[in-house]
Amino acid sequence: MAASSLRAAAGALRRVCGPWSPRPGRHLLGCRPMAGDVRAAALVSAALEQDRKARGGWQGGARAWEDAEQQAKKRRAGPDAEPHRKLPKRKIVLLVAYSGKGYHGMQRNVGSSQFKTIEDDLVSALVQSGCIPENHGEDMRKMSFQRCARTDKGVSAAGQVVSLKVWLIDDILEKINSHLPPHIRILGLKRVTGGFNSKNKCDARTYFYMLPTFAFAHKDHDVQDESYRLSAETLQRVNGLLACYKGTHNFHNFTSQKGPQEASARRYILDMFCEEPFVREGMEFAVIKVKGQSFMTHQIRKMVGLLVAIVKGYAPESVLERSWGDAKVDVPKAPGLGLVLERVHFEKYNQRFGNDGLHEPLDWTREEAGVTAFKEQHIYPTIISTERHERSMAQWLSTLPVHDFNATAHMAVGAGTKVPSPPEDSD
Secondary structure, three states: OOHHHHHHHHHHHHHHHHHOOOOOOOOOOOOOOHHHHHHHHHHHHHHHHHHHHHHHHHHHHHHHHHHHHHHHHHHHHOOOOOOOOOOEEEEEEEEEEEEEOOOOOOOOOOOOOOOOOOHHHHHHHHHHHHHOOHHHHOOOEEEEEOOOOOOOOOOOEEEEEEEEEOOOOOOOOOHHOOOOOEEEEEEEEOOOOOOOOOOOOOOEEEEEEEEEHHHHHHOOOOOOOOOOOOHHHHHHHHHHHHOOOEEEOOHHHHHHOOOOOHHHHHHEEEEEEEEOOOOOOOOOEEEEEEEEEEEOOOOOHHHHHHHHHHHHOOOOOOOOHOOOOEEOOOOOOOOOOEEEEEEEHHHHHHHHHOOOOOOOOOHHHHHHHHHHHHHHHHHHHHHHHHHHHHHHHHHHHHOHOOOOOEEEEOOOOOOOOOOOOOEOOOO
């Protein structure tokens, strides 16, 4: 009750009723039963009514403020965001496909808006769709976010897999995709175990590198333009050289800031081969596929670069064996345009949990049609059109003569010397 109202009511009671004393015959308020009681009761009633109105006005103002705050949160979250219900979050994996042109890689650069990444758009769509709260978008650790591979600038993916905790809202894939650009799509979703980590549980990764076949034209006696067609003999030689990469080798020359004595420079390649060429828009292309446990920064692009240098006649075949030794070898790095993360593998996880009756195996067979359609609509056309207009491969080929593939420099790195290591699985 307002202070002025209380004082007025108390004064009226004293004037009419006199001092209070607990004698028989008094009313509950302590007043004598006389005609003045009516006037006192009226004053008390008026004071109580005034107090009620004051309280109601304050509460109404608080409610109005709370309603305005909720509306502001809804506007920030987006039109499809649902109220923050007390729903348990579930660990899931998302199958993500994207064209990497115009992006500075997959991984989000926290605190930097200068270089846009795939995860910037993905996290924004997760918040706007209402499957994660806004503060999870600001701090991705709160939703246990992890990706299988950190693709480099301009690199695309047809089968990237990320793990995270979300609210399983209705029509979740449709809602997320509605807030993504067409060149980024969520193609599948599966529930996984609570402690699942997409990077740590991944057994192997398969990439492909798409390039125009004139990259294999010999520098001395083949045409160096779009009219070139890959012969069966050259394709056979290409696959013979790619087979040399299989197995475990020291790839310290195929990345940066790694010494030959570092154990992490040794990588296991399960398979690597070149498929039959095909023609698109009058230009012949080929696809090189490589499957390995993990890859270092630029490793695949340098593996392709050295292969091209050998086939074109700039480097001897012996440089392959030399590149795995302790000596420092000049290994060229092919353009990032044609590199695509095709799929990731979870064989051990599937053996343990895939048939336990509680979890789904991480097998994307049902999503294959969507993956193929995305590659045909967004990845292949981007590679072809960019190569036609920007001629990234042709320009890179013109730099091969400046490399000295015969010179070697022994690394001044001892067994106990530590060299800062680049991030893994970021090709």
